[in-house]
Amino acid sequence: MDQEIDFRKMRGLVPAIVQDVATGEVLMLGFMNHEACERTFSTGFVTFFSRTRNQLWTKGETSGNRLKLVAAATDCDRDTLLLQVEVEGAGLVCHEGKRSCFAQSLSGSEIKKGSADAGRVRS
């Protein structure tokens, strides 16, 4: 099987979805360049490329909540990664002290209210 990853659509980056392998919960999304991919697979711990800091960062390196890679897949057009992990330490992936970064529910009415603002969705 051809194992290319297509980094071209995002100028050297691909989005990487992180999912808890035991529960199926989606924990976070980060971006990876080629080097971050390599480091993730060679060390077995998830390393992203930070777009704001312009450098690699191994998730949980300081907090202890590292993401241990259990399985990985790419999608049909090979421009996105799905990483299934076990979370080390206290298991709190989000820097706000929660298991998942996706802690803020959105409702349709809240989104629709933002339609007058061209740049953002606002309630």
Next chain:
Amino acid sequence: MDQEIDFRKMRGLVPAIVQDVATGEVLMLGFMNHEACERTFSTGFVTFFSRTRNQLWTKGETSGNRLKLVAAATDCDRDTLLLQVEVEGAGLVCHEGKRSCFAQSLSGSEIKKGSADAGRVRS
């Protein structure tokens, strides 16, 4: 709660992860601009912005496998969406005739072999 979505980091787009609400399976990832978000929440069916075709597309519009929005959340920095859905029709989200687009497993050794190729990961 402030309901802004931050479209600035990707010049008007945010990644949107699609997850099966019943099984937790991650089905695909697409991108949304403000208009795609609005259409998704106003119609209740997931609409993306196609980067390659430069237009909105309602997933499953022709195949019948539309993605019915059940719940939505954003993450701590509000630049990614998580959409939980029920898949209509035959339930095959991927255009290759599979339930999920993430059907191609990657192994560490396969990724590592690609290190000589600066632009891509290749086995």
